[in-house]
Amino acid sequence: MLIELEVAKFPWSPWLAQIRTSFGGTAVRWCGDQTAEPGEYHVEWTVDEEIAWGRNAKPAVGVGPGVRPGGHCVVLRGRLDLTVDGAAVLDFDGTQILLDLADPLPEGVAGTWVELFIEREKIALYEVSP
Template identity: 55%
Template sequence: MGREHHVEWTVDEDIVWAVNAWSSGSRTPELRQSGDRVVFRGLLSLTEDGGVVLDVGGTPILLDLADHPLPEGVDGSWVEVRVAQDGVAVWPYGV
């Protein structure tokens, strides 16, 4: 408590646009629980190798895409992602 901790996020659920991910009207990073879902809001970036990174307040979270493509123009936009809490893990690591 009261200290900064370095962790690695693992999200086992694939991202499917309009199912568990969509554009966000808010431009404020967020991490919260909503029922049995974990909600991440952040700035989405596409990587050169086809991956997705969600920057949640300076914390990059790597996400896997389902076989459905993301819509045009989503790279660099604010996105909300909701995934099952049992598919999210946090692992401590040292710097």
């Protein structure tokens, strides 16, 4: 996924990236080059938190991808799907983010638009080649 990046470091946290996309922006953990200049980067997203329906995953208000700050967390909006082997994947504007589930999803949730509420330090961006 192509994002607009400005890297910032706060003394009490890991490297954070202030990012902008065509559908929103927020700050998340940056695992790329710590000397990266502001600009456009192709990135891969990872989520290092178990997804539990009703706790940090809920039906989306609206449709379409989205990313925004949500207090102490980041809100990701995408379409939640299951792979053939039962793994959960968030389709985030064509980018697939693999998710770990705390429990099986409720009936009828797969294929719907959802919002994930994830602590910003548990979302990471890795720079990838286009």
